[in-house]
Amino acid sequence: MTSESSLMLLPTLFSLKGKTIVVTGAARGLGLAQSLALIEAGATVHALDxxxxxxxxxxxxxxxxxSINILSPSLGPLINSLGPIHGCIAAAGINQETPALSYTEEDFSRMMAVNVTGVFMTCQAVARVMVKYGTRGSMVVIASMSGSIANRGLICSAYxxxxxxxxxLAKNxxxxxxPEHGIRVNSISPGYIVTDMVEQLLATKPERRQEWADQNxxxxxxxxxxxxxxxxxxLSEASSFMTGADLVIDGGHSAW
Structure with a gap:
């Protein structure tokens, strides 16, 4: 295959036409931005938040x-009612900045419930539908560069x-x-993203805007x-041989 013919295939490789994708945390922020990109690529998106x-x-x-809580027992039935599904992005998550010595068991358990259990239950529900319809799909879970590093000046051990x-979880x-179902699972590890929630934090601690920027x-x-x-x-065929991987997009923050 010539390089010219390979280039001609690129639009097809990145196309999501005819695909149905579930995205959690998709009412705003990262989940919403990614949902709109998937739609632009041709997908139908079911946004959960x-x-x-x-x-x-x-x-x-x-x-x-x-509108649904990803920890609700109705999550599975809702996803099952959508018909064939070709992919998902598990982007729903929370953060809480609290010194480790002050963290309560209730707050720690809530962090793990939303950020880990919620991601697992989302992926499980989507995978069950994929297996039901014999769909060889792709899943993306939103991790963070914070899953590999300790953030300088940000006290968030539980997060x-x-x-x-x-x-x-994505790797496993x-x-x-x-091997059995042809379902790919990868993670994305973003750096600091200016979302509505982050803007609220920066409004109370404006010095962090420059401090965080200087760290990448x-x-x-x-x-x-x-x-x-x-x-x-x-989520497209452009990454058809990629699974069990973590895509770090942090402006070089963790590459120092």
Whole structure:
């Protein structure tokens, strides 16, 4: 195959036309930005989030919103009702900055429940539908560079532990579901992203905007839209031989 013919295939490789994708945490922030990118690539997206409605004022065709707690027993039946599913992004998560000596068992358990158990239950529900319909699909779980490093000046031991668990979860699900069902599972580890929730934090601690930017090689913070290409790549045939991997997108923060 010539290089010219390979280039001609690129639009097809990245196309998600006819694909149905489930995205959790998709009412705003990273999950919403990635949902819109998937729709632009041709997918139908079922956006799941705890908020009663999406923050989108004019949802595009292909964006279907479902208000649900990912820890609810109704998660599985909802996902099963959607028909054949070709992929998912498990982006729902929470953070809490608390010194380790002050962390309560209740808060720690909640962090693990949402960030780890919620991701697992989402992937399990989607995988069951894939197996039911014989779909060889792809899953993406949102981890974090914080799953591999200790953040300088940010006190979030429970969050970092949960994201480390998510990375390991992706590898193990890939090892289970790949050989028999052809289901790929990868993780994305973002650096600092300026979302609505982060903006609220920066409003109380504005010095962190520059401090965090200075800690990476690009000297700036990222926007949710900068992870859209990774979502399309991992859910499309462009990454057909990629599974059990972690895609680090942190501006070089953890490469020092």
């Amino acid at each position: 705890l908020l009663p409605s999406s923050t989108l004022l004019s949802p595009p065709p292909g964006y279907n919103y479902h 970092n532990a949960s994201k480390g668990a998510v990375k390991q 699900l890939a090892s289970e579901w790949g 090689m690009l000297k700036r913070l990222s926007k949710p839209e900068e992870f859209s290409g990774a979502a399309v790549f991992l």
